[in-house]
Amino acid sequence: MDKWLSPVLSSLTTEFSDCRVIVGSTTFECHKIILSSASEFFKGMLLGNFKESISGQIYLQNVTPEIFEKFRNYVYSYNKETLNGYENAILMDLYKSGNQWLVPSITSDCLSVLTERARTMNLEELIELYEFAHNYDNKSFIQTITSLMMTHHFDKLLCKRVLLLGSDVFIQYITTVAKMKPEIERYRMIEKYVEINGFLKDINDKENREINEVNHLDSNVDELINKTENMKIEPDTEKAPVKNDKASSELKGKLKADFVKSLLIAIDYTKMTVREFYNGPGKSELLTYQAKYETLYKIVRKRSYAKYLFDD
Incomplete structure (x- = not known):
């Protein structure tokens, strides 16, 4: 926007107003031409065949007065520099509003500021942005955040914050961001996620697990392990401090069972x-007794074949 025009429009926030936007108990004096020029959403309401075009009053939900005030200030000035002073949460809310009200300029500017900040963010902040990007299916932003996490925070990718992701985002995180982590670490994260979100309660016992067999394998397995390798037992993943209600509410019944299968x-x-499997999946409720034996057989067979090639 031209420098001379920005202060002129900014001064119109209360002067010569011809419409009102009501958010909760707060009323904002606005101008139809400004809102309509900025947003197809507001243009349709104020200039179309809707009651708002006659009354000049728009009632908004799913937004706070604080966010709308910042949104209004932006569309009256288009000053990207103002966005630099806002916290990440505010920028994400403004992006949400811009996406909902069809204002591409504010979504683009908010994303630009967040992308620049991401270079110096800690892992938990990046994970929050990763989920945000997935919620709006912004593939380029997802790729940017994924690259930053894998480059700068690889050792800590499977942290507690991951357990708070929604189910659809969690599976993407495990299969893309954390795909290079050791399989046993990824499995333990999956097991903990399933546990704290109560997914096991809704999985049909007959189809998905054999509860009577989860605490032990056949005694012959111990002998097999001692013969094949001698390794330290990895510690269990630390429990998350809270339950992720968001993920738990997303999936029910058979959907939860299918979700767990897709993770496994x-x-x-x-x-x-062999020892990692025995002390991890082998003692877990997520695999059936039969699946544990079959998988253990594949592991031993693969290692025996590799040893044969090496010795040969």
Whole structure:
């Protein structure tokens, strides 16, 4: 926007107003031409065949007075520099509003500021942005955040914050961002996610697990392990401090069972050592007794074949 025009429009926030936007108990004096020029959403309401075009009053939900005030200030000035002074949460809310009200300039500017900040963000902040990007299916932003996490925070990718992701975002995180982490670490994160969100309660016992067999494998397995390798047992993943209600409410019944299956498919158990499998998936409720034996057989067979090639 031209420098001379920005202060002129900014001064119109109360002067010569011809419409009102009501958010909760707060009323904002606005101008139809400004809102209509900025947003197809407001243009349709104020200039179309709607009651708002006659009354000049628009009632908005799913937004706070604070966010709308900042949104209004932006469309009256288009000053991107103002956005630099806002916290990340405010920028994400403004992006949401811009997306909802069809204002591409504010979504673009908010994304630009967030992208620049991301270079110096810690892992938890990046994970929050990762989920935000997925919620709006912004593939380029997802790729940017993924690259930053894998480059600068690889050792800590499977932190507690991951357990608070929504189910659809969690599976994407496990299969893309954390795909290079050891299989046993990814499995433990999946197991903990399933546990704290109560997914096991809704999985049909007959189809998905055998509860009577989850605490032990056949005694012959111990002997097999001692013969094949001698390794330290990895510690269990630390429990998350809170339950992720968001993820738990998203999936119910059979959907939860299918979701757990899709997570388990992402794990290549043959990349685990025998001991890792025995002390991880082997003692878990997520695999059936039969699946544990079959997988353990594949692991031993793969390692025996590799040893044969090496010795040969």
